[in-house]
Amino acid sequence: MSVKNILFSVLLLFVPISLAAHFLKWGELTVFITAGLAILPLAAWMGTATEEIAVVVGPLLGGLLNATFGNATELIIALIALKSGLVDVVKASITGSIIGNLLLVMGLAMLLGGLRHKEQEFQPVVARVNAASMNLAVIAILVPTTVDITSSGISEATIQNLSIAVAVVLMLVYALTLLFSMKTHSYLYDVGVAEIQSTETDSVTDAHTEKPNLWLWVGVLFAATVLVAIESEFLVDSLEVATSQLGLTALFTGVILVPIIGNAAEHATAVTVAMKNKMDLSLSVAVGSSLQIALFVAPVLVLVGWFFGQPMDLDFNPFELVAVAVSVLIANSISSDGRSNWLEGTLLLATYTVLGLAFYFHPIIDGIG
Template identity: 80%
Template sequence: MSIKNLIFTVLLVFVPVSILGHFLEWDALVLFIVAALAIVPLAAWMGTATEEIAVVAGPSLGGLLNATFGNATELIIAFIALQAGLVDVVKASITGSIIGNLLLVMGLSMLLGGLRYKEQEFQPLLARVNASSMNLAVIAMLVPTAVGFTSSGIDELTLQRLSSSVAIVLILVYGLTLLFSMKTHSYLYDVGVAGLESDEPGVIGEAESHSAEKPNLWLWVGVLLAATVLVAIESEFLVGSLEAATKQLGLTELFTGVILLPIIGNAAEHTTAVVVAIKNKMDLSVSVAVGSSLQIALFVAPVLVLAGLVMGQPMDLNFNPFELVAVAVAVLIANSISSDGKSNWLEGTLLLATYAVLGLAFYFHPVIDGLG
């Protein structure tokens, strides 16, 4: 068992601990920490179960499963927070996920991979396609915010209708990106998939991945359902203790939403991206980091907008202007560094430095309406 798998296995102890803490009414900060630690290994199990089911389901359905459940943990946390009326925290977690994947995950991957290999390569054409998609995501976030900022008399209902319309466009575009990656231009993604199958067979259960026999479909479906239910329960604990915990830590909910929640929800996926980069599979690493950002922007965010209407918790795409600036900066530098299809440790350091600067800005950002 690798160190990574061992850590995730040990962290499972926090699942019963957090449940016990909930019934014993532990301090909010303690419950927040143990719930966060419990979510990390559960997210790993969800990812592994999805990969194992994909092996049985075949490449087309398997790809769709991975595309749908890739950010399931973050989506569940966001649903729970949205249901609790923490709309601004949900928005912050969306921008934080995009920033974290493009700067923190890709930065760590390029840095650690670059320390082992002088220069690493990935497909520049794929990088350019991803860059164009991320530019669309920035535009989709910019337009409702710009309309709200430039039209002082605009009402919330109009912004909600605009956001819902934009959300439908983004979901359609996400569907087209799946068609592009799984059908018409699937060859661009073959290198990363081959690298995943040969060198990174999942977060848990490496022995099963190397087996000639196909995985037990119903076993992994059960694992996926159980992990999903437990993530939902832990998310309830996390969100329920969020406000009190952030006050005890001296943090604003803006910082918590942008920095802490995305790291908690994406820890397992982040680890995978870094590990494969160290194994010189930069194609796969970049695919994981950028693909996760695209899924957040083109699928998770619009789904949350539409779900908010159904749940009676309306959420629009009118973001805090500083969040929008941060996303634009992250997309700009990530596109600039990845455009040539090559990476080194210095470029990874530049991405991490950008993430640190933005993190400090969010930490010192004054409390605004609805946050903190």
């Protein structure tokens, strides 16, 4: 068993601990910390279950399943926060997920992979397609924000309607990216697919020659999803009090802490495979997660917010917009040549550190904090 699997197995102990902390009223800070730690292994189990189910149902349905459940943990946390009226925290988590995947995850992958392998290569064509898609994501949040800033007296309903229209466009684009990667131009992704299959083969023992038990893993996926929803409820309910006790604003928590909690399992996978010199797979995890957040999760949250009467829109705080734009700019410039090294990873991590410090010292705004 790998170190990662051992760690996530140990962290499962925090599931009953967090339940005890909540029902025995051990304090908001204790509930927040234990619930956050409990979500980490549950998210890993959701990812494992999704992969096992994909083996049984085939590459097409498996790809759609991964595309749907790839960021399920973050979506669940965001939905519960949205239901609680913490719209600014939800927006901050979207921002943090994008910059975290592009800077922290990709940076760690390039740094640690580059230290072990002097220079690593990946598909430049795929990198350019991903870069164009991330540029669209920046445009999607830039337009509503700019319309709000440049239009005096514009109503919230107008911004909401604009955001809904943009969300529909983004979801259509997301569907087209799936068609592109799985059907019309799947050959561009053959290297990544081969690496996924190789990784799965390496992790399977010689005795394990049968296909996974479909209903067993469906049950695991269902159970993990229910537990993530429960733990997310604990996390969100205790967030404001706990972050205040920690001396953190909810802006910093939403941008930095929540995305790390929701994406820790994927982060570990991206770094691990990069150290095995499988950069196509590593970048597909990191950049693919950012794209899913921008083109699928964010639009879903806008539509759900509209349905439930919560004013969720794509009108972001200007500083969050700058952070996303800067992250996309440097990530695209570094990945455009199809090669990476440890210094480029360091540059991405340095950018993430600078932005993290800025969010930490940023004053309370728009009711966040």
